[in-house]
Amino acid sequence: MLASISDSVANSELRTWVVYLLSNVPGLPPIVQTVHILALGAVMGSIVFVNLRILGLAVPAQSPGEMIKRLLPFTWWALLPLFVSGLVFIIARPDRYFFNPVFGIKFALLVPALILGLCLHLPSRREPAYWEKSAIRRSLVRSMAVVSIVLWLSVMMAGRWIAYSDYLFW
């Protein structure tokens, strides 16, 4: 299954184009990677800071409910440049990613990070103070914040380790 997806990407015309652009447009690889890192900055500035605020560790002057409503849309929008800039390199070298355990780990961490983000965001959209209304919700949202921060930082770490998977698996 993975092998056939990887093969069809590897043999696609799209890949020919992407590889051509990456090797012929001066600076395109670092530019695309820069887009990826800038979007990570947006993730850090939005969902990670929201969670730091929930834990009482950052920006005490800002209200957590208001922050969730204002900042989580930035997290969701950041996924678009993250996805597109990441996809460029996957298309260029599918076998490097499809058969890389660290790439798998990255997505295994990303999916729960996204689900947790939705669980945090959706109730607050209707009711900004949702997470502050009862002791149970307050302790639940604090636990979610710890897990969310750990997941996002791990996703960023795993992303960088894709290039070094030989150090972990050989």
Next chain:
Amino acid sequence: MSLDEFWDWLQNTDLAFQIGATWWFPLIESIHVIAIAMVLGSILTVDLRLLGLAARAYPVSAVSRELTRWTWAGFILAAITGLAMFITRPAAYADNTAFQAKLVLLALAGINVAVLYTGAMRRIDSWEETNIVPTAAQVAAAVSILIWVGVVLAGRWTGHLQ
């Protein structure tokens, strides 16, 4: 001792070997990325607040006071991890055009922030209540965003010139 001799000595320290030849390098590099994301995420909020594009519900002074400490923490972590990677191949990095550009941009970022905090931000009491951010502070905020984009680009480009 000439600079070349110094780089050579640095590269041959036990620490440089420990970092350069083991899993320490990717670990340090991934911490570097997280530290950079922290710098970007915090400084961008302050810059966008100055430009009137983000966190408008809160005073500039509160946003700046509460977020610049995270920018500094991220920056110090990025500097330490950056230095740790630098010593593994100091001569090659010092000679790398993208790396040189990154250092110049970091110096410009330092000048920009010094101008902002010794100028408009120092007089914040006189303008905060009017809710009108001085043009000088807005220019510094826009310049800051551009410089940090440049720092990331030059940093990422450094790896492609090795």
